[in-house]
Amino acid sequence: MLFELQGINQHYGAFQALTDVTVAVRPGVVGLLGPNGSGKSTLIKTLLGMLEPTSGHGKVLGQDVRSQSLAIRERVGYMPEHDAYFADLTGFESVVYAARLSGLPRRHAFRRAHEVLDYVGMEEARYREVQGYSTGMRQRIKLAQALVHGPQLVFLDEPTNGLDPKGREEMLGLIGDLGRIPVNVLLSSHVLHDVEAVCDAVLLLQGGQVKHYGPLRDLLTTKGGEYELQVRTGGPQLSQALTTAGFQVATPNPLDLDRLVVVIPSEEAIDALWAAVIALDLQVRHFAPLTVSLERAFVDLVEPGAHA
Amino acid sequence: MSIYARRYGSYDGPIEPESSRILVIAETEVRRLLAMKWVRRLILMAFTPTVFLAAMLYFGLVVKKAAGFDPFSGDIFVYHFRTATWFVAVMMAAFGAAMIAKDVVTRAFPLYFTRPVSIRSYVLGKLAAIAVPVLGVSLLPGVLLAITQWALAEDLSLLTAGVTLAKIMGASVVLAGFASTVILLMSSLGTSARYVGVGWLGLFLFLDIAYGIFKAAMGTDSPLLDLMSLRQQLYDVYDLIFRGDSDGIPALVSLCAITGFCAAALRVRILAIEAKNR
Numbered sequence: 001m002l003f004e005l006q007g008i009n010q011h012y013g014a015f016q017a018l019t020d021v022t023v024a025v026r027p028g029v030v031g032l033l034g035p036n037g038s039g040k041s042t043l044i045k046t047l048l049g050m051l052e053p054t055s056g057h058g059k060v061l062g063q064d065v066r067s068q069s070l071a072i073r074e075r076v077g078y079m080p081e082h083d084a085y086f087a088d089l090t091g092f093e094s095v096v097y098a099a100r101l102s103g104l105p106r107r108h109a110f111r112r113a114h115e116v117l118d119y120v121g122m123e124e125a126r127y128r129e130v131q132g133y134s135t136g137m138r139q140r141i142k143l144a145q146a147l148v149h150g151p152q153l154v155f156l157d158e159p160t161n162g163l164d165p166k167g168r169e170e171m172l173g174l175i176g177d178l179g180r181i182p183v184n185v186l187l188s189s190h191v192l193h194d195v196e197a198v199c200d201a202v203l204l205l206q207g208g209q210v211k212h213y214g215p216l217r218d219l220l221t222t223k224g225g226e227y228e229l230q231v232r233t234g235g236p237q238l239s240q241a242l243t244t245a246g247f248q249v250a251t252p253n254p255l256d257l258d259r260l261v262v263v264i265p266s267e268e269a270i271d272a273l274w275a276a277v278i279a280l281d282l283q284v285r286h287f288a289p290l291t292v293s294l295e296r297a298f299v300d301l302v303e304p305g306a307h308a
Numbered sequence: 309m310s311i312y313a314r315r316y317g318s319y320d321g322p323i324e325p326e327s328s329r330i331l332v333i334a335e336t337e338v339r340r341l342l343a344m345k346w347v348r349r350l351i352l353m354a355f356t357p358t359v360f361l362a363a364m365l366y367f368g369l370v371v372k373k374a375a376g377f378d379p380f381s382g383d384i385f386v387y388h389f390r391t392a393t394w395f396v397a398v399m400m401a402a403f404g405a406a407m408i409a410k411d412v413v414t415r416a417f418p419l420y421f422t423r424p425v426s427i428r429s430y431v432l433g434k435l436a437a438i439a440v441p442v443l444g445v446s447l448l449p450g451v452l453l454a455i456t457q458w459a460l461a462e463d464l465s466l467l468t469a470g471v472t473l474a475k476i477m478g479a480s481v482v483l484a485g486f487a488s489t490v491i492l493l494m495s496s497l498g499t500s501a502r503y504v505g506v507g508w509l510g511l512f513l514f515l516d517i518a519y520g521i522f523k524a525a526m527g528t529d530s531p532l533l534d535l536m537s538l539r540q541q542l543y544d545v546y547d548l549i550f551r552g553d554s555d556g557i558p559a560l561v562s563l564c565a566i567t568g569f570c571a572a573a574l575r576v577r578i579l580a581i582e583a584k585n586r
Contacts (some may be wrong), residue, residue, distance in 0.1 A: 084416055084420075102323075103424060150319025
């Protein structure tokens with residue numbers, strides 16, 4: 001497991017930031033979602049061992065969050081959301097410094113810094129002071145600093161903040177590539193498109209509690225047995241035939257009557273659906289479980305009934 | 309193009325113990341300081357009085373009795389540390405003030421404390437980074453003076469020279485420990501290195517001027533009155549170390565107390581900043 005939390009509570013005075021968080025997260029690229037104030041940052045800091053939980057137990061990469069925080073920080077990387085850099089140092093010096101702060105000997109730190117700067121696409125600019133960098137370059141340097149010591153798990157807090165569309169795509173490409181190295185990623189982002197693009201699992205927090213954890217495809221697939229059925233022609237006739245056969249049928253787009261959404265209550269009912277299609281001699285172009293956008297899935301989880 | 313063609317991958321090389329971060333932080337900060345031309349010039353300037361004092365040693369042999377100056381007493385080191393104190397005061401304002409303030413401004417704290425770096429290592433690393441140039445203008449010229457004194461003297465034993473070296477080290481540690489701890493605390497309290505530097509120099513000079521006025525008004529030369537001035541406290545400690553003047557004991561106790569208090573306050577302050585930056 002990447003990390004396992006058992007009944008974690010985190011208080012800031014009277015305010016309870018995390019409430020009974022219990023989750024076991026598997027390796028991979030995991031998206032951390034939640035509305036503002038849902039406890040995402042608190043969770044990351046708890047996992048980094050920077051905040052000791054008020055109660056509960058937790059392990060990150062097999063290390064205890066209470067007693068082995070330094071050991072955890074040797075094996076994880078963190079890319080902060082806000083602008084953060086070492087003053088008066090060049091990009092290269094900053095990454096070397098970050099590596100040495102993580103315990104790498106000087107010779108290894110130099111080699112790793114060059115490798116990771118090549119990886120994030122910093123060429124000659126690495127020899128300029130970070131103060132003079134653009135937002136995109138600073139994001140790349142922060143990513144390089146988070147990766148230079150070869151962490152097994154990296155926490156990325158809003159990594160595409162302030163990037164233009166091209167920079168955003170490049171950053172997402174790098175993050176997606178991390179999963180193949182493999183480096184496990186916990187990606188905290190408000191931009192659901194980013195999460196949808198690179199993550200294979202999602203951890204959703206709301207009000208300091210785990211609302212959902214699981215593969216992304218589970219979240220994007222509707223739970224009610226809804227299937228999308230597209231035929232070449234004869235959609236209205238098929239809709240009528242299926243309704244007669246006892247199916248719930250809807251036409252989501254009034255301008256495209258050949259695209260139907262059918263509720264199939266069981267595996268056996270699929271045979272009845274095919275029988276209706278064959279009886280009408282229709283050509284099926286698409287048949288698959290209905291998927292929704294991450295935005296809709298997110299809203300459905302956070303505000304149940306919002307789309308009703 | 310970089311000279312390394314290897315692609316990024318996992319790291320399975322050696323990891324140094326956490327205590328090594330003290331040296332990493334100190335080394336990086338000292339390199340950063342020495343990369344600035346004016347810092348190098350300031351340190352070189354601090355050697356000017358040493359050259360002058362070395363000349364005094366040489367000529368003191370000639371005019372020894374006439375001037376009533378004993379080149380083999382501790383006076384020469386008292387003079388050396390007195391001039392070094394002023395250089396250190398300027399150096400603290402010039403670059404010691406920025407040591408933590410710049411980390412606050414650039415929000416570098418998460419970059420330190422999300423890594424295996426303890427607050428102890430961070431503070432000790434920064435202290436060491438300030439102490440190195442301070443020792444460069446106090447200990448190093450002091451040792452050079454001691455070697456010169458030993459080389460010029462015909463009958464100065466190795467034992468005496470060793471005791472002198474120990475005294476120089478003691479005085480340097482008091483000066484470096486006091487100055488670096490106080491300036492680091494002040495640096496942690498502000499975000500503008502310029503204001504912190506001006507504040508430090510202002511405090512140093514204001515207390516000294518106030519001390520001068522009180523001393524003149526009261527017409528006394530009490531060691532307790534000397535506690536008003538940071539500069540005078542340091543001077544009294546030098547007198548204690550090199551001349552055996554027991555009037556310097558309250559000053560030594562006071563400086564140790566100030567250093568200890570500042571170290572404790574610094575730890576609390578860093579914890580507060582680190583918590584704010586979470």
